[in-house]
Amino acid sequence: MQPLFQAHWNRLDAQWAGLFAQLKSLPPEKLLASPPGQWNALEVVAHLIAAERTSLQYMQKKSLGIATLDDSGFWETLKIQFLILTQRLPLRYKAPRVVLNQTGIGQDLRHLEADRVRLAEDWTRFLHSVPSEYSRRKIYRHVFAGRLDLGQALQFVLAHFQHHQAQLRRLLGPAGPGISR
Numbered sequence: 001m002q003p004l005f006q007a008h009w010n011r012l013d014a015q016w017a018g019l020f021a022q023l024k025s026l027p028p029e030k031l032l033a034s035p036p037g038q039w040n041a042l043e044v045v046a047h048l049i050a051a052e053r054t055s056l057q058y059m060q061k062k063s064l065g066i067a068t069l070d071d072s073g074f075w076e077t078l079k080i081q082f083l084i085l086t087q088r089l090p091l092r093y094k095a096p097r098v099v100l101n102q103t104g105i106g107q108d109l110r111h112l113e114a115d116r117v118r119l120a121e122d123w124t125r126f127l128h129s130v131p132s133e134y135s136r137r138k139i140y141r142h143v144f145a146g147r148l149d150l151g152q153a154l155q156f157v158l159a160h161f162q163h164h165q166a167q168l169r170r171l172l173g174p175a176g177p178g179i180s181r
Contacts, residue, residue, distance in 0.1 A: 001128050002127075002130075002132055002135055004135070004151050005127045005130075005135075005150065005151060005154060008151065008154035008155060008158060009123070009124070009127060009154060011158060012154070012157060012158045012161060013120060015158075015161055015162075015165075016120070019045070019165070019168075020109075020113050020116070023041065023045070024109065026041075026172065028108075030172060031109060034171060038171075040171065041168055041171050041172060042107065042108070042112060044164050044167055044168055044171070045109075045112050046107055047164070048160070049112065049115055049119060051157075051160060052119055052123070052157055053119055055153060055157060056119070056123055056126060058140065058141060059126065059140055059150065059153065060126060062139045062140075062141075063129070063139060066130070066134045066137050066139060067134070069134075069137040069138050069139060069147075070137070070138055070147075071136040071138070071149070072136050072137075072147075072148060072149040072152060076138065076147070076148050076152060077152075079142075079145040079146065079148065079152075080145070080148055080152040080155055080156065082145070083142065083144075083156050083159065084155060084156070084159045087156075087159035087160055087162065087163040088159070088162075088163070090166070127150075130150060135149065135150060135151065136149045136151075137149060137150075139153070140152065140153035142156060
C-alpha cells in the first residue's frame with residue numbers, strides 16, 4: 001500500500017477501533033435512544049459503514065478502467081479541502097439515496113462491528129491493488145464535489161467519519177464524551 005494511503009487508512013482504522021471500544025462500554029438502551037426523527041447511535045454506525053461500502057464499490061468498478069481516467073490536479077485539491085471544511089461545520093446533509101438504501105437499520109453492535117471488519121479487509125485489499133502510477137487517477141466520485149483521486153477519497157471518508165463522531169457525541173451525551181474527535 002502506498003505511504004499516503006497507508007497513513008490515511010491507519011488513522012481511519014484506529015478511529016473505528018476506538019469508536020467500537022467506546023460503544024461496547026455503553027448499555028444497549030443508550031445506543032438505541034434518539035430524539036424523534038433522528039438516527040440512534042447504531043444507525044449512525046450503519047450509515048458510516050454503508051457510505052464506506054458504496055464508496056469502495058464505486059472505486060472497484062472504476063478501477064477496471066483506471067488507465068483511461070484523468071489525473072487529479074489543483075482543482076481537485078481545492079474540492080477536497082472544501083469538502084473537509086463542510087464536514088467540520090455543524091450542518092446537516094441528506095445522505096445520497098444509494099447510501100440510504102444500503103444503510104442497515106436494526107442491526108446490533110456485534111453485527112455492525114463484524115460488517116466493518118469485513119469491509120476493512122475489502123478496503124485493504126483494494127488499496128494494495130492500486131498501482132502507484134495510478135494513485136492520482138480520479139477514481140472516486142463524490143455526489144457534490146465530483147471526481148477525486150483515491151487519496152482524496154480516503155481524506156473524505158475520514159472527514160465524514162469525524163463529522164458523525166460529533167453527532168454521536170451529541171446523541172450519547174454524558175455517556176459519550178470519550179468518543180474521540
